[in-house]
Amino acid sequence: MNDRLTGITTFVRVVEAGNFSLAAERLHLTRSAVGKTIARLEQRLGVLLFHRNTRGLSLTPEGQTYYDRCLRALNELDAADAELDNGRREPQGTLRVSAPKLLGRHCITPILMALLDRYPELRLDITFNDRVADLVEEGFDLAIRIGPLADSASIIARRLGKQYLALCAAPAYLATRGTPEDIPALNGHSALAYHRSGEDVGWHQLLAETAPGDLNIDIRLRLDDLHSLADAAVSGAGLVWLPNWLLARYLHNGVLVPVLGKIQLIPSEIHAVWPHTRYLPAKTRAAIDVLLAQMPPLLQGN
Secondary structure: OHHHHHHHHHHHHHHHHOOHHHHHHHHOOOHHHHHHHHHHHHHHHOOOOEEEEOOEEEEOHHHHHHHHHHHHHHHHHHHHHHHHHOOOOOOOEEEEEEEOHHHHHHHHHHHHHHHHHHOOOEEEEEEEOOOOOOHHHHOOOEEEEEOOOOOOOOEEEEEEEEEEEEEEEOHHHHHHHOOOOOHHHHOOOEEEEEEEOOEEEOHHHHHHOOOOOOOOOEEEEEEOOHHHHHHHHHOOOOEEEEEHHHHHHHHHHOOOEEOOOOOEEEEEEEEEEEEOOOOOOHHHHHHHHHHHHHHHHHHOOO
C-alpha cells in the first residue's frame, strides 16, 4: 500500500512539474528513481500515463483521468492529516519554508529555529530565493513575501509588518565629506545603490519626490546584493539606503550611523503566505504565530 501511494504522489508531482528532472528535484530524488516509479505505475495500471517526446511530457487521456482522481484523493489525505494534526498538543513533521535570501537568513531563520527547541518532533526545511515560489507545486507549507501580493484564491496571507529603508554612512565618510542635515544637503555626495529591476532602490524614490535638478547624486557603485552594499558603506565609499532590520546591527557596532534623522523610504509590506486549506497544520500555525510575535520589532530595527 505504501509503494502504491508513493507511486501516486510521484505521478502527481511529475504532472505538476512538467518533467521528471524538476519533479525529482522537488521530491529530493534522482531523475532515474522518478522515471522508474512512473514506469512501475504504468505497468501496474496497464496504460500509458504520459506522451513522451522531445518537447517534454503531456498526459494521455487515461493519464488525465487518473491525475484528476489522484489529486482529489491526495487532497483528502492532506485534509485528514491536518485535521488529526490539529488535535495534537505539539507540532511535528517537516515544515518547508520559502523566504527571500537576506531577510530569510537574518530574520526568518533565527525566529523559526527557536521552534526546534520548543518542539522536539518538528523539522525545518528552509529554502532561500528571491523569486515567488509556487507553494502548491513546489510543496512549501509557508512562504515569506516582500511587497504587494498577487490576487490568488489558492493562498492565505497574514501581514507580518512593514519594511522601511533608512539612509546611513560610515563615520569616516561623514568626517571627511560632512553630515547632510536635510535632503538638499545631499547634493554632491557619493552614493551607493541597491540596483534591482532597473531601479536604484532608495535613490530612485527620493529623486522622484524632488523637483528635477534639485538633487545631484553621484552614484559611484551599484550592487544587487544588500550585504555587499553594506560592506561598501562600512568601508567609507558613500551614503546608502538599507532596510532597518539589516541596518540595526551596523548601528549597534557603530560602523554605520544614520543620516537625515527619521526620514525613511519605501515602506514594503511583508506577509506570511500558505496554501489555502480547510485545516491549518499545527506546524504551520506555530510558525505563523511566532513570526507574528517577533517580526514587527525586528523590521523596525529593535
